[in-house]
Amino acid sequence: MKAISYSRYGSPGVLKPVTLPKPAPKPDEVLVRIHATSVTSGDYRARSLDMPAGFGLIGRLVFGLFRPRHKILGTEFAGVVEAVGNKVTRFRPGDRVFAYPGATFGGYAEYAAISQQAAIAHVPDNLRLDVAVALSFGGATALDFLRTKGSIKPGDRVLVIGASGNVGSAAVQLAKTFGAHVTGTASTGKRNMVAALGADAVLDYTASDPSGAKDAYDIILDTSGAATYAEYGAALKPGGRLLLASSSLWQMLAALTARKTGGRKAIPGYAPERTGDLRFLAGLARRGQFTPFIDRRFPLDQAAEAHAWLENPARKGNVVITLDTD
Ligand SMILES: NC(=O)c1ccc[n+]([C@@H]2O[C@H](COP(=O)([O-])OP(=O)(O)OC[C@H]3O[C@@H](n4cnc5c(N)ncnc54)[C@H](OP(=O)(O)O)[C@@H]3O)[C@@H](O)[C@H]2O)c1
Known part of the structure; x- marks a missing residue:
């Protein structure tokens, strides 16, 4: 072969x-x-x-x-x-x-x-194989961080940093299916793409600093590797979670050891490969709720x-x- x-x-x-x-x-x-x-x-x-x-x-x-x-x-x-x-x-x-x-x-x-x-x-009958292939990596990572690690629920306000990327573009769509209000960050030329994915708001991180908001988000998912708890902690609501899909070891340690108030958390980690998650993603794709x-x-x-x-x-x-x- x-x-x-x-x-x-x-x-x-x-x-x-x-x-x-x-x-x-x-x-x-x-x-x-x-x-x-x-x-x-x-x-x-x-x-x-x-x-x-x-x-x-x-x-x-x-x-x-x-x-x-x-x-x-x-x-x-x-x-x-x-x-x-x-x-x-x-x-x-x-x-x-x-x-x-x-x-x-x-x-x-x-x-x-x-x-x-x-x-x-x-693969659901209505999905081409060259589309279904892209359900897993971004979809399973976004699902694990949002649902398993982040305990997302309807009405949550979610910020996806890196919403134009593989994991981020899946995260925007999945967070919407969980009933969240979603803000995505993107560089200038990719704002329209993130809006088309269903984001309620899009922030151009090259024009303004997305970490400036106060007590604004239940979940911040960082896929860019650029976010630190020091910058983004104050943008979390009390009880909010900063989910670090990508970070340096030093950012991770700083986030885990940072003094946090109001039950705010930083959650790094690895998203495992699970059959149940693939079936869940296939179901969303079959219903047109997630299109990589x-x-x-x-x-x-x-x-x-x-x-x-x-x-x-x-x-x-x-x-x-x-x-x-x-
Ligand atoms: N923890 C896990 O289990 C796990 C699983 C999968 C992936 N990952 C990690 O997650 C990260 C994302 O993966 P991916 O496949 O989604 O990568 P990707 O497709 O390259 O997406 C990364 C996104 O980050 C954005 N970005 C880059 N620099 C930025 C900055 N300074 N500020 C804000 N946004 C910035 C980019 O958006 P613009 O182009 O608009 O700038 C890009 O779309 C990678 O580091 C990967 O290793 C972790």
Whole structure:
């Protein structure tokens, strides 16, 4: 099978086409013929080892100390089940599925074998595979931070910092489905995009400082890595939560140890890959309540160009990679 592989950390040019044996599914595995995968900030970090300050060693421990442990990137993929192992009960050949292997990767290939116990779910009938592919990374991260860590509820006032990005564009839409009033921040050229996602208000962070509000938000979700508790703590209402999806180790420690009043909290952490979350996101997508924002699609043999586009400041939301499935 065709795949895109890398054997050393570096620029997008480290991604090279290779031919590999087609995987055979183990007894509890599903063999998926991949139709689409994506370039996420997870792929970017694993390729470049560009980690938030203080997390360099953790990056090497996760992705491989001196060279990449998982040579085929792709944190999420969507496709059609081609074969199943003899212990698989949840999937059958022909099923349309999307999967979120996360930091075990594997999407940049024509086929992947994945355990039926992993984060994998059926794609709703009304959704194309090259759209469904982008439900997982941004959607599951936004869902975990807003619902599990942030306990979002109807009527909450939510500020999404980095609302034009992958996680942020999902967070705006999900927070709206939870009945929140949503403000998103974006750079000037991306304000219209964030408004079109359904944000009630959009703040251009290059023109005014979004941290200036006082007692304004129940939840502030930072996906930019730029927010600190020192700046944003006062913008939280009493009981409010600053959710740090991205931060340096020092920002995280400062946020956790900062003196907080009125029950305000800072919550950093990792958003895990869960089948239940994928099913929830698929349900929203089926009802038209969550549509991943896809900026550009690239064919698999242009994976390096797709990675370069992810790093371009003009990029919005998701970058999808499509496979020739003829
Ligand atoms: N904790 C977890 O489990 C988890 C899971 C997934 C991702 N992450 C992390 O979350 C972060 C976001 O991921 P992503 O995939 O959504 O990345 P992304 O698509 O690149 O989005 C980041 C957004 O941040 C905005 N931004 C950049 N600098 C800013 C600044 N100074 N002030 C305000 N906004 C700024 C950008 O908006 P503009 O272009 O409009 O400037 C961009 O849209 C990454 O650091 C990633 O590693 C964490």
